[in-house]
Amino acid sequence: MAPPLRLHAVAFISPLNHPILIRSFSQVKGDELKYHYIAHTSLDVIEERIASSNKSTECYLGFLYAMEDSAVYGYITPLKVKIVLALALSDSVIRDADITMIFRAFYNAYYQSLANPFLRLDAPQDSITDHSALLSQGSSKWKGFRRRVDDVARAVGAVVTTDERD
Amino acid sequence: MNSYPPELLVQLAPVLFVAGLDLPRPPQPQSPPPDILPQPQPQTQGDQDATLRPRRNTTAQDPFTALILRLREALTSQRKVAIWQPERNKAFQVVLVDKAVPFPPRKLPSDPQLPNSTAHSPLSPLLPSSPLYPDGLIAPIWIRKHTTLVPSVFVLFLRLYESPVTEPRSPLDLPDGEKDKEREREERKRDTELSAGVAERKKSTNERGIKLTVVLMASRRMLDDPSLDTRLTFIRRQSGLDSRAALFVLSPVSQSELHDFVRSLQQALFEPALEYYTSHSKRVRRKRNRHSQVSSSAPVIMHPIPPSGSVGGAQTAKVETIARPLRPEGWTVRYEYKMASFAEFRGEDEVALKHYQDSYATLLSMFSSTAIMPPRTKRWAEAKVLADCISIKICKLYLYNAEHALALSQHNAHTRRFAELSRGWGIGEETYEYWSWIARQYRVLGELLEQGTQSTLAIPSHIPTPPITQATPATQPQQQQQQQQQLEGMRALGLNPSTALQHPGFYFYLAAGCTERRQARFLSILDAEATQGITPSPSYLNEKKVDHLTLILELYTKSYELFKKYAPTTSQGQGRLTLWIACRIAQTYVAAGKFDLAARFFERISRTYRREQWMSMLKPLLASWYGCAQKLSDTELCVKLLLEMLAQGVSPSPDLTVENALMPILETTAPSSNNPITVDLSESEPFFDVSVVFYEPEMEIGESMPFQIHIAAHDGASSLSWLPVTELCIYYADDSPPVVMKRSSNGNQRAVKWISLGDINFDQSDEREHEQVVEGDLTWEKDGVIVLSGTISSGTPRPLKIMRLVLKLEKNGWKIEIPLDPEQRRTGVLPSPRWLSSNNPPRFIPMRRAHYSSTTVRQRPHQLRISLAHDEPAYLDEQYPISVEVTNIDDRDLDITVDVLLQPGEDDSINHISIGDESSSSLINGVSFGLLRPGVTSVKALHLLSTGTAGARVLDISVQSSCPSAVPPTPITPTPTTPGVPSQQDSTEHLRTISILTVAPFTVSHDITYRHRNARTALPGLGSLATFERDYWDDSEGGEATVMSTLECAGPWGIQIESLQFVPEDNDHVRLAKNNNLDEDDGGDFPSELLPGDQFCDLVVLGINPEVSDSSTPAETSVLAPGHHIISWRRLPAASNSEIPPPLCQTNIRLPALSPPKPTLLALLTVPPLGYLHKPLPLTLTLRNQNITQTAIIHITLEPDPQGEAFVIAGPRNVRAPTLLPGAECELKWRLIPVECGDAVRLPRLRVVHKRSRMSDADTSGDAVESQAGQNEEEVRIVDTRWDGLLSDTKMESDGKRSTNSPRPSVDVIRGGKGDSKGDDTGLRTIIVLPRGA
Known part of the structure; x- marks a missing residue:
């Protein structure tokens, strides 16, 4: 029996490679920025993966790289939103099926939150499908997305500390 | 990697000593003494052996010198000493040595004073003079001994003596026996000398089991000399060389041939080399076995400590109070390492790996006890280096075999185990020693991978394999399926990220990160030293000399280059991974005080972060950048950065707001120039x-x-x-x-x-x-x-x-x-x-x-009033007028043009529109209404001609107005109008769509009656010439059809019919017999007006001669296109504008297809309609068999009237008619004398029965009555020629598509037919009988 996965961070990145939400579950103080870097740099590997396996409909991109104490996994939704997971690096085999399941849960959390009609309440009509609508749900103004992401993380076993801003 | 002894890391290969390839020394006496590894010298001028050879031109190169040069080059260039060398091409590590090179002593007595003391190798821990005495494990010098001092094969190159050639030698000369003998003696003498030298060498190599091979260099001429074989045999015997692969002869050859020689020489010698190392292995294994037995039986230290031991291990003695001998575990490490090395020499990687692992495992067990391996001693340090090196070797051997996960797992296990041990040794994670060591591990791994990737190592990509969705076909054998399932199972498992091999840049990055921590630990101790005055340890003093920042920079830079190298080729510009490292480099520059460099880095990095809007990463970067700008006292940059930070909502430091940082700068300093500073935040967050x-x-x-x-x-x-x-x-x-x-x-x-x-x-x-x-x-x-x-x-x-x-x-x-x-x-x-x-x-x-x-x-839209006037509904075939009226109600002059588009109809009828002279079936474009002044109205008539079926016609009318005065002479904007920009042309378009209901002007219905051919006109004879005449009309099959067409004015508007004409179709099957309209001399009723609901009839009698089909059965024959009516009409003008008569229209109405019924057997009764009392009148019955194939047998019965006879009948009452052949006709006649008067005297009742045998009636119609006599009886309907006329069964109208009227009953027509009852026939078959005298 493999040891349980330890989730360090999850990042949602828009199709234009802008960050939507980066949520860190690490207990180490001052590590948040590191996961921003990890999320950003993993875009390199994700782009490489997409380019190498063109026309693939597979969302799961697999293990991207390992850096310091984190193993980074990637996922791309059909609408090109990228989800990046940073897991604690442990000397054990991580089953792809487990990771895919976590990714799907996060993806689900994402699009459920995106369906929030109040997100676009005051926006002009031409920006309904605007890119910034995707980004806005990650802002601290909207709590639903964070809550759903935290729920998934809790289910995976991460210790979620409530954000001071919330 | 430089921090480890290279001997412990390099890839080992069999060592080959090559002697005798010294370059001939120039004649100068001050030539350098022979080196062990002499460098090839291009000097070839001098010829030392001048006496041995005939003197040549001094400038020409001696072929042997060239040969030696090439040999040296070929041998030394084939293999470079390197750490990563997985190729197995049987190449030796060649060392060029002097002919007389001595080997190191094999064994030395442990105590020189005691002659009978056990002898040991000079490097054995048992020998007091050894550097390993008394408890060293293994030293790099041992590897060096085997790579540079002791070969596995010794190759000695020697010149074979060749007597000078006496030339010219004429074939006439007699063989000079004396000279030959002299020469042979000389050769024998030289050969003996040579053999003695070889024998000497052979003796020393034999001692060590080293193979000796002699290569004799001789000229090409010598190879052909018959005496060569005997000489070679002599030399071999004299020098005691082996029989196999021990003696070669080489003459000066070309470069490629020389390479072949070198290759074949090595191949021949590889086997002895392997044997050499195998024997070493065997010896070591024997010793290890003996040792383990001894140690297991007697774990006590077996060797007494010699008192002089403390002298031998002088350095050790300082640390250790008592020098203890090597423990049994240590011996195991030593022996396993040796065996591993020998296996490596042999190229047996797997064996080597096994022994290295054993050695490593034992070494680890030694480390776990501080009693066995006291920390921080010299031996401990040596052992640690050894453990690191063995770990690298194990990694490398795994990587040779592409077992990346195992290699990394070895590396991880090594670092983890030693991290644990380090804690026990007091150099845990809080010390710089630990981080220095761990950084070194990552760096070495990175370097190893880098070397590997430069040759054979491929970094795997970790793209997950898509799951196989297709089920494996059942045809595959069971075993294969199982294997495949296992493979899938492995894939489904995923991978262990910590053993996933990545490119070396990652490991350099990790090393740099560890070095940063090392520096941090060091700095904290430095602080502690300054504040508390801790006494510095020697390692601390050593650490002080380290320039950490340079080290970190070096590692980051290395990592940066590697990341750049491995960056995906698809990404443009700089990769994000490299940017991250660049960011770290910049921070290191900041720490190192190189602010200008750091600022340049920050500028570049911030561009990407801004563009991709990763503000979370940009914010700390701005703060660092601002720090640099401050240090560089670049006030303008400071101001720009502070304003950007203000836009981002960050402060330069936790205790400083932007206001507090910015205002002092603005207040106390002055800008470098008067030009305003532009802070462009277009890529960053907006300022407001x-x-x-x-x-x-x-x-x-x-x-x-x-x-x-x-x-x-x-x-x-x-x-x-x-x-x-x-x-x-x-x-x-x-x-x-x-x-x-x-x-x-x-x-x-x-x-x-x-x-x-x-x-x-x-x-x-x-x-x-x-x-x-x-x-x-x-x-x-x-x-x-x-x-x-x-x-x-x-x-x-x-x-x-x-x-x-x-x-x-x-x-x-x-x-x-x-x-x-x-x-x-x-x-x-x-x-x-x-x-x-x-x-x-x-x-x-x-x-x-x-x-x-x-x-x-x-533009202000133009004000127009558009009205479209017309009287709906429109009639088909009519020029339907629509008046288009445009009124300018604007205050400007407007130029009006109109486009009319006629939408295609739902049916495929073709309709036309016309305005003035223009006519089209779809679009009339640009009809000008002229320039309208304000208040002016312009009217144009649009005509619509609809054909086809009734329904709506849709017209789109577009009225475009443009204001000619509004177009300026020069456009306001000189640029051409771009899409989205409203046109400068001041024009307005008004659109109107009208749907016009169109109905047919008439509804037409047709009543058709058919009449048989006149009974009195007999058929012409078969050969009658009249039938060949052009105008011969054969209506035997047809007859006459009377078509009554009824037109009714269906629309709401009255119609005036100008003329009506019937035009028969020009074919052989129909001809016009009579048209009631043509009978009128004065043109009939026309013109006549039809108001809505009025009807008008036209009667046409047509002789028809339908086409006879070839089928045997009587078929319904028809005339498809009898003809059509042409009606010229016009709409009755409305009272208001009656001055212009509406245009004349023409409508064609086709008659329906005529299909007369066709009985097979015809009985025509002819009787005059009027008779006089007691005056005989004839009654004729004509029987006609129209069947083509069957004979008719007809019985006629004249039945008396039950109500009393009105006539006296002369003629048979019950008769069988003559048999009628197909197409034949016969007539039966009676004479009747009326005995009653009246207006409806009933004629005697006739019954005509057609009798047929049952055999032939299979296809007759179903109403045949079966008699008891077994015959079919079919009653033949009698047609009274006075009333001959059959209404067709279906009501016909002018056009099948237009069926609006209800069918009208026809009262004046006898309804005949087989289904009619007898009573109808008899009741109507009457005549008028008048009394005599009228």
């Missing part, structure tokens, strides 16, 4: 959130449109009232001066401030020399919004928006401009445009319109 809202999306020329500009500080920003804003410029267009808002004195403290901009007229802005200036309170309170409100108008059609705004700050000579882009939005914030509807308290209306930030000025 600007949103421009126009109230309506469109406006007309001359109108004023209210608009608002909301300028808000970002969320959570503190009050910005300290910001020295002086003015705000608002640019409406690129080419016009802005509206400038100057800062007035502070007004209120409200968060929402409303400032009026007044009215802005675009047309005047072109002429305006000076900018429009207004004043306003440009201070932002906390969460403040400034709303600029104004109206805008334009005299020309154009899109309007606010191009840009520029915020200007001024303080103490500093001039700063911050452009604000209304389009720019803060990351992750949806725009929520609002309209400030009330200032106090502030109320906003959300503006949810698309494109709220722009408005479009349009």
